[in-house]
Amino acid sequence: MTATEVRTAALFTAADRCDCCPAPATTRAVLRTGDDLVFCDHHFRRNQAALIPLATMFERHVELDEALAFVPAFTGR
Numbered sequence: 001m002t003a004t005e006v007r008t009a010a011l012f013t014a015a016d017r018c019d020c021c022p023a024p025a026t027t028r029a030v031l032r033t034g035d036d037l038v039f040c041d042h043h044f045r046r047n048q049a050a051l052i053p054l055a056t057m058f059e060r061h062v063e064l065d066e067a068l069a070f071v072p073a074f075t076g077r
């Protein structure tokens with residue numbers, strides 16, 4: 001079973017930081033234990049392979065435009 005990746009805007013504020021370094025947080029890994037870990041892009045990529053068996057979901061912070069692009073397009077133009 002693989003973890004679901006969810007893209008969402010406004011997941012973090014500028015005050016949210018990676019658990020491994022002072023960089024801004026971009027990803028929250030929700031673990032099967034119920035705990036969660038917060039990573040910057042760099043540390044998420046570095047730890048992703050190890051996290052996949054442990055996580056149920058990765059929430060990725062994206063800009064609003066990109067989050068909206070994940071929603072099925074409105075076709076009634």
Ligand SMILES: [Zn+2]
Pocket residue numbers: 018019020021022023039040041042043044
């Ligand atoms: Zn980091």
